[in-house]
Amino acid sequence: xxxxxxxxxxxxxxxxxxxxxxxxxxxxxxxxxxxxxxxxxxxxxxxxxxxxxxxxxxxxxxxxxxxxxxxxxxxxxxxxxxxxxxxxxxxxxxxxxxxxxxxxxxxxxxxxxxxxxxxxxxxxxxxxxxxxxxxxxxxxxxxxxxxxxxxxxxxxxxxxxxxxxxxxxxxxxxxxxxxxxxxxxxxxxxxxxxxxxxxxxxxxxxxxxxxxx
Amino acid sequence: xxxxxxxxxxxxxxxxxxxxxxxxxxxxxxxxxxxxxxxxxxxxxxxxxxxxxxxxxxxxxxxxxxxxxxxxxxxxxxxxxxxxxxxxxxxxxxxxxxxxxxxxxxxxxxxxxxxxxxxxxxxxxxxxxxxxxxxxxxxxxxxxxxxxxxxxxxxxxxxxxxxxxxxxxxxxxxxxxxxxxxxxxxxxxxxxxxxxxxxxxxxxxxxxxxxxx
Numbered sequence: 327x328x329x330x331x332x333x334x335x336x337x338x339x340x341x342x343x344x345x346x347x348x349x350x351x352x353x354x355x356x357x358x359x360x361x362x363x364x365x366x367x368x369x370x371x372x373x374x375x376x377x378x379x380x381x382x383x384x385x386x387x388x389x390x391x392x393x394x395x396x397x398x399x400x401x402x403x404x405x406x407x408x409x410x411x412x413x414x415x416x417x418x419x420x421x422x423x424x425x426x427x428x429x430x431x432x433x434x435x436x437x438x439x440x441x442x443x444x445x446x447x448x449x450x451x452x453x454x455x456x457x458x459x460x461x462x463x464x465x466x467x468x469x470x471x472x473x474x475x476x477x478x479x480x481x482x483x484x485x486x487x488x489x490x491x492x493x494x495x496x497x498x499x500x501x502x503x504x505x506x507x508x509x510x511x512x513x514x515x516x517x518x519x520x521x522x523x524x525x526x527x528x529x530x531x532x533x534x535x536x537x538x539x
Numbered sequence: 540x541x542x543x544x545x546x547x548x549x550x551x552x553x554x555x556x557x558x559x560x561x562x563x564x565x566x567x568x569x570x571x572x573x574x575x576x577x578x579x580x581x582x583x584x585x586x587x588x589x590x591x592x593x594x595x596x597x598x599x600x601x602x603x604x605x606x607x608x609x610x611x612x613x614x615x616x617x618x619x620x621x622x623x624x625x626x627x628x629x630x631x632x633x634x635x636x637x638x639x640x641x642x643x644x645x646x647x648x649x650x651x652x653x654x655x656x657x658x659x660x661x662x663x664x665x666x667x668x669x670x671x672x673x674x675x676x677x678x679x680x681x682x683x684x685x686x687x688x689x690x691x692x693x694x695x696x697x698x699x700x701x702x703x704x705x706x707x708x709x710x711x712x713x714x715x716x717x718x719x720x721x722x723x724x725x726x727x728x729x730x731x732x733x734x735x736x737x738x739x740x741x742x743x744x745x746x747x748x749x750x751x752x
Contacts, residue, residue, distance in 0.1 A: 345694040351598045352670060352693040354570050355712050356591060378569060378591035380603035381680040385564045390593035414729050422736030457565060465678055467594040480565040481558040494716045499568050500729060503707045507733055511726030516627050519720040523635030
């Protein structure tokens, strides 16, 4: 244990644990998605744990996928892909799509498929939210490729829309942690973004005013 | 309601909800991190909701950050940044770092700071996990920049390491959903990755054997 100086915002004295170095290969907990592609004319699906929104307008999403996978072949050829968000009840099928390669297994019948405006980005009917994307850029990294797509269509089951907005507890997404290799559900509502921190703005303004008196 | 054909894996007839188009600007639920930089010699922190691992070896992480933010200035100058994972008890301070800009507010005293091998990537003592990164590539996107960093150091509080591995319920990370703008905690353990799907491999093999009889 080391003892630290007081918390600058509250002024109370606190203690903190000593830091220890862990392996650099740390994986932040990530939402699990299923990427859909057509490879050699056949629908293929792959579970992907490294996926994030990356641009605001137009909306873009990026997926980090290892170079040796079957999926990049479909993305590169058709210049399209889908990003499907499975609910926790699809955990087994999602995991199946992560451990079986489309190179030697036909995954085209694992889900029911529908198409949007892009005719080569197969989307999964059973997933409550699905996005169809046009590949706009590929960034080559040492062991992975980063596939950046513009979202050109987004589809939802009516059951996961409340007051016109996606209802995330209803979507019931999965998260992946590594290296413990576990799936998790979404937890409890914890606070409002762009709002909860306003208390500290007021606090900081009050402290400034006190200091000026 | 539309009636779909049977589930190809189980053979039972099921129903599914009709799909509706939602706005393309869909945000997948993302882990919340705080990116630390030095801007003009001062420590600065920004809450970031678009961050993912993107390369396996060497380990790399990417953050999508809007072009008008203060943080990119620090990243571009020092070629370093930190990625800090706050626990839910840091929700207010995290949100504060997301709504107040370093351009007009000094955020250097919001947290206690420590440094690793990179001397310009301030890490947050109060965060149970912190990563120090060397900027390796910047991808310019229309409204955002994608900042790709190699993780060159990872630090943890001893209290969040169980059996030598990061213990995610102890880390107690936050997730952000948009456009409802809510923070959420990590939920329940739901299953084992690279394992839960093995049942379907066996099932599929059994079906193939039956078909051959």
